[in-house]
Amino acid sequence: MTKTPVIILGSGGHAKVLIDILQIQNIEITGICSPDMTFIQNVDNGIHVLSSDADIFEHQPDKVLLVNGLGSVKSTAKREEIFKMFKSKGYTFATVVHPSAIISQNARLLEGAQIMAGAIIQTDSVIGVNSIVSTKASVDHDCKIGNHVHVAPGATLSGGITVDDGVHIGTGATIIQGIHIGRNSLVAAGAVVTKEVREFSVVRGIPAKEL
Numbered sequence: 001m002t003k004t005p006v007i008i009l010g011s012g013g014h015a016k017v018l019i020d021i022l023q024i025q026n027i028e029i030t031g032i033c034s035p036d037m038t039f040i041q042n043v044d045n046g047i048h049v050l051s052s053d054a055d056i057f058e059h060q061p062d063k064v065l066l067v068n069g070l071g072s073v074k075s076t077a078k079r080e081e082i083f084k085m086f087k088s089k090g091y092t093f094a095t096v097v098h099p100s101a102i103i104s105q106n107a108r109l110l111e112g113a114q115i116m117a118g119a120i121i122q123t124d125s126v127i128g129v130n131s132i133v134s135t136k137a138s139v140d141h142d143c144k145i146g147n148h149v150h151v152a153p154g155a156t157l158s159g160g161i162t163v164d165d166g167v168h169i170g171t172g173a174t175i176i177q178g179i180h181i182g183r184n185s186l187v188a189a190g191a192v193v194t195k196e197v198r199e200f201s202v203v204r205g206i207p208a209k210e211l
């Protein structure tokens, strides 16, 4: 984990969880960007609040790292948009890993990946840029998780799964081995996926069926 100071984008529940991880690891938080002032009550005391993107641009891209604090419950599009905007301005996103996560030495976490408490990433798996593997979720061996993906709390991915960009895998969903999940699709909470998921589709239920 980096010792470079970070700025957190967003101040809702996901940002709070990230603050917790960063503080455990004594990472300096330069500020939290909360354009919507109504969210400020969610922010821990003592963290400097930046109220607009302009405040972030006062910090040189080589002096800070950004942490994407936007969560997602369905679409990951907003997280992707904010990531791409700041990348276009030359900023780099920190990869954040809770100390209780188990990450194989042969797994790869790409820029801005966020691995929450109790998550497990098995050998030869890749977690793409700006993707979240949330609390107690597991990604077994040889999985390829694309960019801007959210694997929500407790989801279980068996071995050899390919998840394309922009997918949301809902809380507690289970995916059997070798499945391909097409880009920008949504797997509903609790679904059990036994067949390929088409891009831009929504699947739910046991076994999961497309809506």
Ligand SMILES: CC(=O)SCCNC(=O)CCNC(=O)[C@H](O)C(C)(C)COP(=O)(O)OP(=O)(O)OC[C@H]1O[C@@H](n2cnc3c(N)ncnc32)[C@H](O)[C@@H]1OP(=O)(O)O
Residues within 6 Å of the ligand: 071, 072, 073, 074, 134, 152, 153, 169, 170, 171, 186, 187, 188, 189, 190, 191, 204, 205
């Ligand atoms: C740390 C965190 O909190 S991260 C957040 C993680 N959260 C998630 O992963 C949530 C993922 N989202 C879901 O599973 C949602 O329920 C969705 C996206 C599948 C559906 O949401 P919406 O479009 O708002 O649907 P809505 O709640 O109106 O329900 C529509 C119908 O689908 C059913 N339904 C909703 N969710 C599910 C589900 N997961 N599985 C099966 N059926 C479902 C509802 O019962 C309802 O059925 P009805 O029409 O017969 O009454």
